[in-house]
Amino acid sequence: MYATRYSKPKNIEEGVSALHAAEDGKLLAGGMTLIPTLKQRLAAPDCLIDLSTIGLSGISGAGDGLIIGAMTTHAEVERSADVQKQLPALSVLAGGIGDRQVRNCGTIGGSIANNDPAACYPAALLALAAQITTNKRTLAADDYFTGMFETALAEDEIITEIKFPKTHKASYAKFGNPASRYAMVGVFIAKTDAGGLRVAITGAGQDGVFRHNGLEAALAQSFDVAAIDATAIEDSELMSDIHASADYRAHLIKEMSKRALQAIG
Amino acid sequence: MAQLSIIVNGQRHVNEIADNILLVDYIRETLALTGTHIGCDTSQCGACVVHVNGISVKSCTMLAAQADGAEVTTIEGISDGENLHPMQEAFHEQHGLQCGFCTPGMVMSAIELVEKNKDLSEQDIREGLEGNICRCTGYHNIVKAVQTAASKMQR
Numbered sequence: 236m237y238a239t240r241y242s243k244p245k246n247i248e249e250g251v252s253a254l255h256a257a258e259d260g261k262l263l264a265g266g267m268t269l270i271p272t273l274k275q276r277l278a279a280p281d282c283l284i285d286l287s288t289i290g291l292s293g294i295s296g297a298g299d300g301l302i303i304g305a306m307t308t309h310a311e312v313e314r315s316a317d318v319q320k321q322l323p324a325l326s327v328l329a330g331g332i333g334d335r336q337v338r339n340c341g342t343i344g345g346s347i348a349n350n351d352p353a354a355c356y357p358a359a360l361l362a363l364a365a366q367i368t369t370n371k372r373t374l375a376a377d378d379y380f381t382g383m384f385e386t387a388l389a390e391d392e393i394i395t396e397i398k399f400p401k402t403h404k405a406s407y408a409k410f411g412n413p414a415s416r417y418a419m420v421g422v423f424i425a426k427t428d429a430g431g432l433r434v435a436i437t438g439a440g441q442d443g444v445f446r447h448n449g450l451e452a453a454l455a456q457s458f459d460v461a462a463i464d465a466t467a468i469e470d471s472e473l474m475s476d477i478h479a480s481a482d483y484r485a486h487l488i489k490e491m492s493k494r495a496l497q498a499i500g
Numbered sequence: 501m502a503q504l505s506i507i508v509n510g511q512r513h514v515n516e517i518a519d520n521i522l523l524v525d526y527i528r529e530t531l532a533l534t535g536t537h538i539g540c541d542t543s544q545c546g547a548c549v550v551h552v553n554g555i556s557v558k559s560c561t562m563l564a565a566q567a568d569g570a571e572v573t574t575i576e577g578i579s580d581g582e583n584l585h586p587m588q589e590a591f592h593e594q595h596g597l598q599c600g601f602c603t604p605g606m607v608m609s610a611i612e613l614v615e616k617n618k619d620l621s622e623q624d625i626r627e628g629l630e631g632n633i634c635r636c637t638g639y640h641n642i643v644k645a646v647q648t649a650a651s652k653m654q655r
Contacts, residue, residue: 241502241519241565263566270561271543273520283519285566310555334631335609336546339555340562414544416630 237279246289247370247393254391257282262393264306264345267337291344291395296321299401305344305394310335312343322363324405324423328355331409333416344394350443352383352474353417355409357444358437362423363405364430366398383443400429408494409438410487412478419479420487424454424495432458434492439473439484450492463492504568508533509577517564523557524548526564527574535575535604539633546632549605550574556612558631575604578611587611587649596645598636606632606642614650622647 240257244250254260261280263269264287272278291306296317303312312318312329319326332338332346332355346356347367360367360376367374369392379387388394402425409421418438426432434450437443449469453462470485479487504517508531515530527536527550536559539547543561550559551573578585587607590596597603606629613628614620620628625646626639634642 236520236522238518239520241563243565243568266561266563266566267543270522270563274522274541274560283563287566334546335613335628336549336556336558336561336631337543340557 236273237276239273239280240282241285242282243285243288247395250284250286250289250393251370251391253282253284257284260284262286262348264348265308265341267333267341267345268349268351269345286344286393292342294318301325301399303343303397303399305396306342307344309333309338309341309343309346313338322399322402322405324407324425325359325363325399328359328407328409328423331355331407331411331416343397347379347397348386348388348394350380350382350384350386351417352440352443353412353419353421353438355407355418355421355437358418358421358423358435359399359405359407359425360397361444361446362425362430362433362435363399363402364425364427364433365400367394368396368398369394380444383441385443400427402427404499406495406499408491408498410491420484420491422488422491422495424492424499436488439488441472441474447488447492450488454496458496460493460496463489463496502565502568504564506564506567506569507571509573519563519565521564522560523550523552523562523564523567523572524559527559527572533574533576537601537604539601539605539635544631544633545602545605546609546629547602547605549608549632551608551612554612556609573608575608578607585611586652587614587645590645590649590652591642594641594645594648596638596642598634598638602632602634602636606634610642610646610649614646614653618654620646620650625650 260282263283263285291304293304294315295302309329309332365376404426407423409418421437423435434447449466453466468485470481473481473484475481505514537547539545548560
């Protein structure tokens with residue numbers, strides 16, 4: 236690991252100042268991606284800015300919807316009574332990320348800031364029409380995820396919380412990579428007031444998470460497995476890598492969509 | 501360099517540390533507690549699992565600086581003098597190890613798993629230990645050991 240400085244700001248302002256002062260500063264959330272990246276020398280930031288002590292953790296279930304602080308860990312989301320009651324699919328999703336130690340440290344804000352094309356949370360945020368609040372503004376999930384490992388965040392923008400709207404139906408099914416538990420394909424189906432019926436796919440797209448128009452149209456017509464079966468899944472825009480071909484990922488999209496729908500109750 | 505103040509196995513340590521030192525290296529090299537192992541160094545194998553404020557973490561994937569002010573427990577800190585922790589005893593009784601390299605991490609993960617979850621099924625235990633890899637593939641006896649310990653710890 237290259238030499239780097241470490242700073243622990245007490246609030247957002249100090250965090251932003253530390254980012255401005257650094258040549259190539261990086262925000263450190265749970266560190267589950269960033270620290271392995273540093274150890275492999277794939278990144279060499281001159282300063283790490285730890286967000287763990289600026290009060291961005293916690294879950295509030297009051298009112299219509301859920302608000303989850305950016306530094307809330309996957310384990311906290313998995314075990315939250317509010318999440319289990321209002322949005323159980325999100326608890327299931329959080330409980331399926333990585334392994335227990337990853338879930339104990341990894342955070343929702345870190346996950347969506349990194350926007351790994353095989354991460355689970357981006358599918359939930361997009362399908363649920365979530366809103367991402369930062370120190371500067373509030374963004375709709377539709378405008379936030381802009382490509383593989385790319386987001387609409389500015390260099391000195393810090394995610395503070397994620398708001399999930401009132402949800403009528405939600406379900407997530409993933410085919411995890413047997414070694415890493417990253418999604419080879421993950422499908423999140425949701426019905427919300429804010430976003431209507433949506434089907435978001437992670438793990439498969441060349442540009443990261445995306446909504447599947449064909450599945451959304453089919454399920455809007457008829458909300459059942461037969462509608463998914465009758466939908467053609469194009470593979471020309473899907474990823475091919477050592478884990479799976481585009482063709483196989485297309486097959487998994489259909490299967491995971493069916494599993495998600497069957498579990499939606 | 502930064503000042504680190506940390507409690508490890510009940511004892512406070514104050515050290516000047518490099519900003520980029522990993523918690524596992526601090527534990528092994530500065531404190532000479534070599535029971536915590538480095539197996540893969542890529543966050544996968546779990547041989548380095550310790551408890552930080554009661555939560556199991558991979559100490560190869562955390563900076564020592566992140567643990568400033570924390571209470572850390574390593575494999576050296578779980579027995580009561582000469583009396584083994586029930587999880588250690590169960591690994592011994594059930595022969596839950598072959599080469600033993602993964603054992604410290606397995607034991608630390610398993611303790612947290614059992615402390616936080618009641619009525620664990622065999623499947624729950626297997627899933628709960630997903631972050632720990634045994635290269636001897638001795639999983640059957642490890643699961644048996646965790647079941648044995650769970651029945652003692654939760655009695």
